[in-house]
Amino acid sequence: MGYRSQVVLAIGPELMAQFMSTMAKSPEARTLCFAEHDKLVKDYDGAGSMLFSWDHIKWYDSYECIRAIEDFMEWAEGEDHEDKFKFVRTGEDMDDNEQRGWGFDHVYVERSITF
Numbered sequence: 272m273g274y275r276s277q278v279v280l281a282i283g284p285e286l287m288a289q290f291m292s293t294m295a296k297s298p299e300a301r302t303l304c305f306a307e308h309d310k311l312v313k314d315y316d317g318a319g320s321m322l323f324s325w326d327h328i329k330w331y332d333s334y335e336c337i338r339a340i341e342d343f344m345e346w347a348e349g350e351d352h353e354d355k356f357k358f359v360r361t362g363e364d365m366d367d368n369e370q371r372g373w374g375f376d377h378v379y380v381e382r383s384i385t386f
Contacts, residue, residue: 275328276360276362276367277324278325278328278360280322280356280357281315281316281323281374281375282356286355287321293340296339297339299336302336308325309325310323312324344371344372348371356371356372357375358371361380
């Protein structure tokens with residue numbers, strides 16, 4: 272069981288070398304991103320960028336694959352590259368939303384009631 276989230280990670284081409292370095296160092300993260308995604312869009316919003324999407328994922332930073340991606344985002348933030356990536360996570364609870372980075376402004380949370 273466990274708490275599940277929907278997660279989207281978009282990465283600009285400027286960060287792709289560092290992202291691929293992260294993937295090379297973590298086979299678990301590489302598998303998560305390139306084999307276990309629910310959606311992968313290459314050249315999302317421009318050549319060289321990528322968007323990964325996972326539905327119903329346990330996004331726990333105690334998992335090595337998640338920790339590697341979190342470390343990549345911390346690196347990007349530390350290098351002032353927040354405008355070159357976007358991470359959005361929505362949890363099962365209505366008020367459980369997380370966002371990092373501010374690139375890719377058309378990736379955002381939208382919750383609505385439909386009837």
